[in-house]
Amino acid sequence: MVNQxxxxxxxxxxxxxxxxxxxxxxxxxxxxxxxxxxxxxNPSIPAPEEIKTAIVTMLNTEDPIxxxxxxxxxxxxxxxEAVAADLSSRFGMDVKPGEIFLTCGAAPALISVIKALMxxxxxxxxxxxxxxxEYRPFIESNGGKCVVVPPDTRDFSRIDTKAxxxxxxxxxxxxxVNSPNNPTGAVYPESELKALAAVLERKSAxxxxxIYIIADEPYRELVYDDxxxxxxxxxxxxxxxxxxxxxxxxxxxERIGYVYVPSFAExxxxxxxxVAGAARITGHICAPTIIQKVIAACASxxxxxxxxxxxxxxxxxNLRDIGYECVKPQGAFYLFVKAPNGDANVFSQKAxxxxxxxxxxxxxxxxxxxxxxxxCVSKDTIINSIPAFRAMMxxxxx
Amino acid sequence: MVNQxxxxxxxxxxxxxxxxxxxxxxxxxxxxxxxxxxxxxNPSIPAPEEIKTAIVTMLNTEDPIxxxxxxxxxxxxxxxEAVAADLSSRFGMDVKPGEIFLTCGAAPALISVIKALMxxxxxxxxxxxxxxxEYRPFIESNGGKCVVVPPDTRDFSRIDTKAxxxxxxxxxxxxxVNSPNNPTGAVYPESELKALAAVLERKSAxxxxxIYIIADEPYRELVYDDxxxxxxxxxxxxxxxxxxxxxxxxxxxERIGYVYVPSFAExxxxxxxxVAGAARITGHICAPTIIQKVIAACASxxxxxxxxxxxxxxxxxNLRDIGYECVKPQGAFYLFVKAPNGDANVFSQKAxxxxxxxxxxxxxxxxxxxxxxxxCVSKDTIINSIPAFRAMMxxxxx
Numbered sequence: 001m002v003n004q005x006x007x008x009x010x011x012x013x014x015x016x017x018x019x020x021x022x023x024x025x026x027x028x029x030x031x032x033x034x035x036x037x038x039x040x041x042n043p044s045i046p047a048p049e050e051i052k053t054a055i056v057t058m059l060n061t062e063d064p065i066x067x068x069x070x071x072x073x074x075x076x077x078x079x080x081e082a083v084a085a086d087l088s089s090r091f092g093m094d095v096k097p098g099e100i101f102l103t104c105g106a107a108p109a110l111i112s113v114i115k116a117l118m119x120x121x122x123x124x125x126x127x128x129x130x131x132x133x134e135y136r137p138f139i140e141s142n143g144g145k146c147v148v149v150p151p152d153t154r155d156f157s158r159i160d161t162k163a164x165x166x167x168x169x170x171x172x173x174x175x176x177v178n179s180p181n182n183p184t185g186a187v188y189p190e191s192e193l194k195a196l197a198a199v200l201e202r203k204s205a206x207x208x209x210x211i212y213i214i215a216d217e218p219y220r221e222l223v224y225d226d227x228x229x230x231x232x233x234x235x236x237x238x239x240x241x242x243x244x245x246x247x248x249x250x251x252x253x254e255r256i257g258y259v260y261v262p263s264f265a266e267x268x269x270x271x272x273x274x275v276a277g278a279a280r281i282t283g284h285i286c287a288p289t290i291i292q293k294v295i296a297a298c299a300s301x302x303x304x305x306x307x308x309x310x311x312x313x314x315x316x317x318n319l320r321d322i323g324y325e326c327v328k329p330q331g332a333f334y335l336f337v338k339a340p341n342g343d344a345n346v347f348s349q350k351a352x353x354x355x356x357x358x359x360x361x362x363x364x365x366x367x368x369x370x371x372x373x374x375x376c377v378s379k380d381t382i383i384n385s386i387p388a389f390r391a392m393m394x395x396x397x398x
Numbered sequence: 399m400v401n402q403x404x405x406x407x408x409x410x411x412x413x414x415x416x417x418x419x420x421x422x423x424x425x426x427x428x429x430x431x432x433x434x435x436x437x438x439x440n441p442s443i444p445a446p447e448e449i450k451t452a453i454v455t456m457l458n459t460e461d462p463i464x465x466x467x468x469x470x471x472x473x474x475x476x477x478x479e480a481v482a483a484d485l486s487s488r489f490g491m492d493v494k495p496g497e498i499f500l501t502c503g504a505a506p507a508l509i510s511v512i513k514a515l516m517x518x519x520x521x522x523x524x525x526x527x528x529x530x531x532e533y534r535p536f537i538e539s540n541g542g543k544c545v546v547v548p549p550d551t552r553d554f555s556r557i558d559t560k561a562x563x564x565x566x567x568x569x570x571x572x573x574x575v576n577s578p579n580n581p582t583g584a585v586y587p588e589s590e591l592k593a594l595a596a597v598l599e600r601k602s603a604x605x606x607x608x609i610y611i612i613a614d615e616p617y618r619e620l621v622y623d624d625x626x627x628x629x630x631x632x633x634x635x636x637x638x639x640x641x642x643x644x645x646x647x648x649x650x651x652e653r654i655g656y657v658y659v660p661s662f663a664e665x666x667x668x669x670x671x672x673v674a675g676a677a678r679i680t681g682h683i684c685a686p687t688i689i690q691k692v693i694a695a696c697a698s699x700x701x702x703x704x705x706x707x708x709x710x711x712x713x714x715x716n717l718r719d720i721g722y723e724c725v726k727p728q729g730a731f732y733l734f735v736k737a738p739n740g741d742a743n744v745f746s747q748k749a750x751x752x753x754x755x756x757x758x759x760x761x762x763x764x765x766x767x768x769x770x771x772x773x774c775v776s777k778d779t780i781i782n783s784i785p786a787f788r789a790m791m792x793x794x795x796x
Contacts, residue, residue, distance in 0.1 A: 001571070001607045002665060002672040003516050010674030046462040055688075056454055064444040068649045104502055104653070107681035118401050134678075141679035173399070209399045251466045253687030255502070267400060274400040276408030280532075281539035282680040283505035289651030290453075291686060 009137055016040065016133075019348070019358045026356050035356045036385035037377065041182060041333065043250040044376040045307050051249060054297040055290065071292055073285035074276060075102030075258070079292040082299040083258055089300070091231045099263055101275055102292055105255035106218045106244035108284040110176075111138050113214050113240050113259060115282070116274035117173040118143045125214070126167060126175040128159060130336070130367035132182050132216070147172070151367045156184040156327060156336065161195045168203045174212040174240075175200065179229060180219040183365045183372040184336040185329020187223060190230045197236035204238070210266040213239040218257070219332040221248035221302055224309050227330045233262045240265065245295060247332075248303050256291045308333050311375040311382055318386050319373075322393050333376040336362070341396045344371050350395065355388035407535055414438065414531075417746070417756045424754050433754040434783035435775065439580060439731065441648040442774040443705050449647060452695040453688065469690055471683035472674060473500030473656070477690040480697040481656055487698070489629045497661055499673055500690055503653035504616045504642035506682040508574075509536050511612055511638050511657060513680070514672035515571040516541045523612070524565065524573040526557060528734070528765035530580050530614070545570070549765045554582040554725060554734065557590045559597050566601045572610040572638075573598065577627060578617040581763045581770040582734040583727020585621060588628045595634035602636070608664040611637040616655070617730040619646035619700055622707050625728045636663045643693060645731075646701050654689045706731050709773040709780055716784050717771075720791050731774040734760070739794045742769050748793065753786035 016039050023037040058067055074080065080097035087095040103109040117123055125139045129151040139146040147167050152158040164175070175196070179188040200211045215232040220243070223229055233239040244257035261272045279285050315335055316328050325338040337359075339347045344361035348371065351357040362370035375382065414437050421435040456465055472478065478495035485493040501507040515521055523537045527549040537544040545565050550556040562573070573594070577586040598609045613630040618641065621627055631637040642655035659670045677683050713733055714726050723736040735757075737745045742759035746769065749755040760768035773780065 001517055002514050002668045003676070006514055006675030006679070007668050007672040008675065009678050010671035010676070040468075042463075042468055044463065047466050051466075052457045052462070055457060059450045059453060064450070065440075065442065065648070068445050068449075068651050070438075070440055070650045104681065104686070107683075109681075111679070111681045116400050116404055119399055137679050138681075141675075250463070252468045253466050253684065255684065255686045270400045270405050273408035274405040277404030277406065277539075278401070278408070280407050281404070281509070281535050282682070283502070283507075283509045283536075284681065285505075286651065286653065288502070288653045288686045288689060290688070 005141060009141065015364050016360050019352065019360060022352065023358050030356065033380070033384060035358070036381055036388055037358045038373045038375065039358050039360055041374050042252055042376060043247055044378065045250055045303065047250040048298070048301055048303070050298050050301055051251065051294055054294050058290070058293055067293065068289060071286045071289050073280070075100065075287060076289065076292040076296060079296040079299070082296045086299040087260065091234060093234070095260065096263065099261055099272070101259040101261070101272065101279065102287045103257050103259060103279065104284055104287050105246060105257045106216065106242050107134065107138070108279065108282065109242035109244070109257050109259045110214065110216060111142060111282065112275045112278040112284060113174070113242060114139055114144060115142050115278035116271055117212065119173070122171050123173040124169060124171045126164065126172060128175070128177065130183055130362060130365035130370070131176070132178060133364040135176060145171070148366055153367070156181065156186040157188055157192065159188060159192045159196050161199050164196060165199045165203065168199070168211065170207045172203070172211050174214045176214045176216055177232065178216040180223060180331025182219065182332055183334050183362060185332045185334045186327070187227055187229055187330045190235065193230055193232060193235050200236065200238070210238040212265070215239055215241045217241060218244040218247050222305060222308065222333060223331040224305065224312060225330060229331065237262065238265045240271065249298060249301060250303065254288070254291045256287055256295055307379070308376065311377065311379060314379065315373065315375050315382050319389060322390050324389070324393065333374060335373040335375060337371045337373055339369050339371055340393055342369060344369055347371060347392065347396070351388065351392050354395070355391060357385060357388040357392065403539060407539065413762050414758050417750065417758060420750065421756050428754065431778070431782060433756070434779055434786055435756045436771045436773065437756050437758055439772050440650055440774060441645055442776065443648055443701065445648040446696070446699055446701070448696050448699055449649065449692055452692050456688070456691055465691065466687060469684045469687050471678070473498065473685060474687065474690040474694060477694040477697070480694045484697040485658065489632060491632070493658065494661065497659055497670070499657040499659070499670065499677065500685045501655050501657060501677065502682055502685045503644060504614065504640050504655045505532065505536070506677065506680065507640035507642070507655050507657045508612065508614060509540060509680065510673045510676040510682065511572070511640060512537055512542060513540050513676035514669060515610065517571070520569050521571040522567060522569045524562065524570060526573070526575065528581055528760060528763035528768070529574070530576060531762040533574060543569070546764060551765070554579065555584040555586055555590065557586060557594050559593045562594060563597045563601065566597070566609065568605040570601070570609050572612045574612045574614055575630065576614040578621060578729025580617065580730055581732050581760065583730045583732045584725070585625055585627055585728045588633065591628055591630060591633050598634065598636070608636040610663070613637055613639045615639060616642040616645050620703060620706065620731060621729040622703065622710060623728060627729065631660045635660065638663065638669065647696060647699060648701065649689070652686070652689045654685055654693055705777070706774065709775065709777060712777065713771065713773050713780050717787060720788050722787070722791065731772060733771040733773060735769045735771055737767050737769055738791055740767060742767055745769060745790065745794070749786070749790050752793070753789060755783060755786040755790065
């Protein structure tokens with residue numbers, strides 16, 4: 001007699017994972033160069049050399065008992081200091097180490113914040129479609145209701161604030177904003193965030209409690225064409241930031257990130273403690289020390305985005321020339337392409353079986369009719385995949 | 399408006415942490431050699447040299463994208479294979495990698511199992527006092543009822559199976575067994591575990607569903623005098639093992655452990671999936687890859703216990719000579735000493751303020767009247783602390 005909800009979650013077929021596993025098998029059969037796998041958001045540029053240097057230096061010079069010892073629950077003081085100093089210098093703020101709670105990546109960060117905002121009244125967390133597919137289980141299986149704001153498909157960098165306003169209830173505790181966005185690659189400009197902030201301020205006042213923005217920012221560093229990603233706490237004070245170094249330092253497997261609860265946010269001390277309590281009862285306190293110490297050394301390091309940017313241009317321009325409709329993304333490493341036949345599932349299936357071309361249908365992101373194409377791959381994969389994309393278009397256009 | 403329960407958990411004073419922090423301050427004031435800190439269960443022997451070698455070799459020879467990339471949710475196949483092979487060879491079993499779910503340490507392992515066993519009927523998890531203080535919040539804040547079996551204070555290596563039987567209800571889903579035990583250092587012998595198994599088998603049959611033993615085994619490798627720690631799945635088939643390498647490889651900060659769900663346990667596939675689902679919605683899938691790869695290389699490595707064993711004998715013999723009552727522990731790195739005045743809180747407070755002697759009163763472990771003395775410290779700390787223990791005894795005896 002086990003928990004049936006968790007059993008399903010642990011056993012549910014994940015479309016991305018299934019495509020990826022299919023790709024692995026096909027690569028074994030046909031050779032890697034004949035399979036065009038655009039499924040995963042796994043960084044394709046190596047971690048900066050400084051990561052290796054930091055680890056080896058640490059192992060060679062420091063006491064192993066200290067390197068591998070428990071950290072304090074909220075994290076190693078030096079790592080928290082480094083994160084705070086980096087945020088302060090970038091955004092002209094005075095972030096304190098005590099406002100930072102280190103976590104095993106963005107997922108535990110988000111989950112701790114979601115749990116911290118769950119009250120007995122039945123809390124709602126709002127998400128903006130399309131959105132990262134794990135938001136829904138993170139919210140629903142931690143006691144909340146997931147309220148979806150429909151996408152503005154004319155322009156994914158716009159937020160439908162009218163819909164936000166009409167969907168907010170007195171139970172709304174937070175709105176997850178993911179910018180640069182997975183799966184669209186869009187960056188919400190300051191004007192959109194200010195409009196959102198205005199709605200939330202008005203509604204917070206109406207209901208007499210803060211409605212937080214939960215800024216999920218693993219892609220913050222991955223932007224192109226000198227686009228600025230607004231730092232939301234500077235626009236809306238009741239913002240909690242969830243961050244991960246997975247993408248910026250190409251360390252996805254190392255599970256290191258943080259929650260930043262600005263002291264100027266309402267009830268910030270209560271919220272920080274609730275995040276800590278939620279982390280405690282999900283077993284997330286004390287992120288791995290060796291990785292925390294890497295962050296202590298490398299928090300201000302930025303990625304070299306040249307390879308991603310080249311991929312982005314190459315894929316975008318080729319797909320547009322073939323006739324695919326897609327907005328040129330400003331951030332992350334995803335292209336969000338309109339399915340030419342209108343049915344992304346059919347396209348994905350035909351592309352897979354007919355061309356070993358693996359792209360993710362967007363139903364999982366709750367915005368059907370699109371294909372997520374992750375361009376964190378080798379340049380060769382992109383070049384070699386173009387005939388497959390062209391063949392698919394020809395088949396569909398008949 | 400934040401979650402009040404988590405807020406309290408994130409902010410609740412922890413007696414161990416408070417004593418430890420006091421010790422740090424006193425060390426700054428007086429010098430480390432004048433403070434006798436026996437509070438934490440933080441390994442005092444360094445990680446084996448093989449850990450460092452494994453990491454440096456990996457960094458020097460492997461592709462950083464693979465080293466730091468996402469692993470599969472349940473863990474790196476090579477690491478799961480290494481864990482399964484180690485268990486198989488030690489216990490004469492045929493453990494399969496698919497029965498192992500790697501986790502960020504024992505806490506997430508335990509929590510995932512507890513959550514996996516929560517049903518709509520209101521699940522109960524039984525614990526044997528004295529017990530690790532986090533069991534209660536882990537159970538209660540994840541939706542369960544914590545049912546405490548009173549200690550057998552005549553002999554902590556005995557389980558009061560009559561009490562177990564009378565406290566089991568149809569909602570009982572599991573019993574946590576922690577051997578070697580924190581805080582007593584006791585190891586439950588095979589006879590006690592068989593008696594427990596008999597009760598659970600009878601009651602499982604009566605209620606028509608399995609009652610699992612949740613074997614929490616972070617101290618499995620830390621035993622002395624050639625004592626054998628029975629491997630519970632060999633005694634009771636419906637056992638799920640939660641393990642951590644924190645103590646055995648002196649890697650407490652690195653947060654690496656696993657859940658082992660034997661395929662011969664009832665509903666094992668369902669249970670494994672429910673553990674995976676619980677891990678997913680608490681954000682625990684894909685433990686840090688660099689540490690998983692360390693385990694892949696070092697799963698069969700055992701600690702050199704000489705230093706702990708020396709500490710154990712030295713402290714035990716000296717305390718006994720002074721007149722303290724204590725059973726010589728067979729495992730872990732704790733001495734569980736009867737408070738000579740009967741009140742462990744008074745003793746702990748007086749020892750702290752009068753002698754900078756820091757020992758943990760046992761109320762937190764739900765078995766009042768004892769002091770947990772963690773002997774994972776330097777030998778000098780033990781030698782230098784003896785006059786303080788003697789002075790405390792003289793003060794109390796008047």
